[in-house]
Amino acid sequence: MSTHSPKHVVILGGSFAGLTAAYELKRELRDRVRVTVIDKSEQFVFIPSLIWMPFGWRTPEQISFPLRKSLERKGAEFRLALARKIDPAKQEVEITPVDAPEKTETLHYDYLLVATGPHVQFEAVPGVGPHGGFTESICNVDHALRAGKAWKEFLKNPGPVIVGATQGSACYGAAYEFVFNLEYALRRAGVRDKVPVTYVTSEPFPGHFGIGGLKHAQAMTEWFFRHVKIDWAINSVVDKVTPGEVHFRAGQLHSATDEKSVVDLAGKTLPFKYAMLIPPFLGVEVVRSSGLANERGFIVTNDNMQHPTHPTVFAAGVAVAVAPPAPCEAGCSVPKTGYISEVMAHTAAKNIAALIEAKPMTPKPQADIDGKCILDAGNQGIILYTDRIYAPKRRKWQTLIPGPWAHWAKLAFERYFLWKMRTGRVNWP
Ligand SMILES: Cc1cc2nc3c(=O)[nH]c(=O)nc-3n(C[C@H](O)[C@H](O)[C@H](O)COP(=O)(O)OP(=O)(O)OC[C@H]3O[C@@H](n4cnc5c(N)ncnc54)[C@H](O)[C@@H]3O)c2cc1C
Structure with missing residues (x-):
């Protein structure tokens, strides 16, 4: 039996990308990895249902669950804290606990996964x-x-x-x-x-x-x-x-x-x-000030979801830089949906696990990621599927299915996804 303490993976953000990666790492490596998820919010929120909240069709309680219990059940740690500083050279993250804002703690990591999503840039207009x-x-x-x-x-x-x-x-x-x-x-x-x-x-x-x-x-x-x-x-x-x-x-x-x-x-x-x-969306402050991000605050990764010059740093979800796949004169940024965030998180987690186990990594180029989405319209909607969402010229399969079943599918998916994420079944479809 090894006497080494397990490698420590720190994950910033416990939403679609961060939570998926945490479960995936624990599933792959069990007690051969220590996983700490840091989020400034203690709830996982199914963000796609926020569109219904203003009309009184959902309450916050109906679309969220507490992160700590779910993570601890899978052997991962949760810290309710704001990440303030990343030092990629020292492999350290500085955090401030939400319930003790006067305190600062420093966590050392062997691998860091940045899954902090966007800063919504209202100040842009x-x-x-x-x-x-x-x-x-x-x-x-x-x-x-x-x-x-x-x-x-x-x-x-x-x-x-x-x-x-x-x-x-x-x-x-x-x-x-x-x-x-x-x-x-x-x-x-x-x-x-x-x-x-x-x-x-x-x-x-x-x-x-x-x-x-x-x-x-x-x-x-x-x-x-x-x-x-x-x-x-x-x-x-x-x-x-x-x-x-x-x-x-x-x-x-x-x-x-x-x-x-x-x-x-x-x-x-x-x-x-x-x-x-x-x-517009930017990367969040802790990422923008880390020296890891591009001019919009998003992290450029290689096909392994790994930072090109800091190999202990990975990123997934909205935090990742994706090149615009199509022209847009007035200025469009690239959408990174929940499904895409999950795909990136699985890739990052599997590759961190591979490095820990001294195995080869498995790349997943952005151009190979599919797009799956439901656009809800109240009592109907459209189910969208495309292969190669970020490579329009190389797409072979594109399907749009309009009708009331799209709305029913979103209702069913909301329930299923919340259950899947609460119980950590991220290897389910
Ligand atoms: C209104 C709305 C509707 C949407 N509908 C759909 C849909 O129907 N289908 C779909 O596929 N996608 C949808 N999306 C997109 C989807 O929500 C995102 O793709 C997904 O949330 C991205 O996940 P993420 O983990 O990368 O980032 P996020 O979900 O944004 O999570 C980032 C996490 O990091 C935490 N965090 C950030 N900074 C720090 C810090 N400094 N310290 C600690 N924690 C931090 C945040 O608290 C948050 O929990 C929608 C988005 C919005 C806004």
Whole structure:
């Protein structure tokens, strides 16, 4: 029996990528590895369900579970702390426990996995965001709860709605889901006829998603916009938001009811009584200041999900830099979905395990990652699948299945995924 203490893997972030990697490492190496997950939040949240929270269709409790219990059951440690500094040369991380913000602790790691997700950069566009701005957000539980309060107020005296994603955003899927769910919520509330709804995006066409689109996605999305009477503005560059108005530097507004009507939005404003705009994402502060990241704060990795010059550092999920696969004049970033985050996490964890066991690593180039997603639209939706999501020219399989079953599939998947992550069954599909 070995007398060496097991290698210590520190994982920053306990969400889709970090939690998946922690379970995978413990599954592969059991007590031959010590795994510590650090997160500033003690709850795992199924983020894809945040789109339902403003309409009262989900509570935070229904879509989350405590991380500590699940991790400890699998033999991993959990620290409720903010990671403040990474020193890749010394292989150390500095953390501040959430319940003792005056304290600083230093953890040594043999391997570090960065899975810290995004910093939502509201400050990129003046007036955007719930903290000092005039638009709502659904990017975390607190924002979604706030968006719900604003929604209740809005319903008392409804008017125009704007939903979308600003230049540089990476989260178009959530913006589409939110606008379609909102439209459905308006119908259920009996006020649809009082509310003009506009979708605003930096995408060059609807259904581009920051990945160059998918076969039939543009036609299907435009058809659906027309069907539910949502106008849409493409190539949008939002200059600023002031109370009740979005100011545009660029954009073309398409009418849902008049196919020929296209209005140039440059220098114009659109009014709103309720707005939700998703801004660009950056890497989080601890990563941006670590010297490990690119200019946007994301970590460039090789095909093993390993940092090219710091081989003890790995990254997965939104924290990873992905090159834009398709042109987007107004500025789109690349979406990294939950499924993609999981694929990256499995690759990183397996390769960390391989290094610990002195075995060869197994690469998974970004260009080989598939895309699987459900876009919910209230009582229907679209199931999307493509191979090679980040390599549009090399795709062979692309499927879009619209219908109510997409909504039912998302409901079932939410339950299944929460159970899978709570019980650590990350080797299940
Ligand atoms: C509204 C919305 C809807 C979405 N819908 C879908 C969908 O339908 N399907 C889909 O596939 N994807 C969806 N996504 C994308 C999906 O949520 C992300 O792909 C996924 O959450 C990425 O996982 P991650 O682990 O990389 O990062 P995150 O989930 O962002 O997690 C990062 C974790 O790191 C922690 N953290 C960050 N910084 C620190 C620090 N300094 N110290 C300690 N902890 C830290 C955070 O607390 C967090 O728990 C949606 C995203 C949004 C915002």
